Amino acid sequence: MHSIIDLTMTLSRLPGVGSKSAKRMAYFLLEEPELRALLEEQLHHLANSVYLCPICACYSQEMQSCQYCDRQRLQPELLCVVERASDAMNLEASGGFGGLYHVLGGAISPMSGITPEQLRLESLKSRLESGAIKEVILATSFTLEGDATAHYLEQWLAHFDVVVSRIASGLSAGAQLEFADKQSLIHSMRGRQKL
Ligand SMILES: [Zn+2]
Missing domain, CATH: 1.10.8.420 (RecR Domain 1)
Structure with missing residues (x-):
């Protein structure tokens, strides 16, 4: 049938x-x-x-900006770049990060035909041009695709006046952020390394 x-x-x-x-x-x-x-x-x-926030592309209950972009954040000068909105929610739930988020909408993957052009880089560019962000933290997964994306972004971000860092690989190789536990995420964020 x-x-x-x-x-x-x-x-x-x-x-x-x-x-x-x-x-x-x-x-x-x-x-x-x-x-x-x-x-x-x-x-x-x-x-x-459920809508996507027009600023960071995290989930929002309204068609306007989400709870992270809307409210006063502890470290508004930090911007954490993640693959999916669920990664941002997971990091937020860990309580180890007080900055802003930017959801790429995936990771570069030649196998799945995902190119940098398909990631939300235009809106990231506008956010960085505002000058309020001092550090961009690359929090893509420790997978082949996540690493390739972090590598691409490292070069891409060289054109902006920001410090670029990558979360520590305390998470095991191949780890996806969405499956990481709270402690590992906090550890990973605290131990981030400047690129
Ligand atoms: Zn937002």
């Missing part, structure tokens, strides 16, 4: 879900109309209540 195959294909696109689990989920949903309705309602609500 096409609808089950389609759903299985869609579910298998979720992180950490293989084709076997996706198939199980699809059949499970077929037998659970209540869960289906709940998912439908919540996905609809998600699409209509």
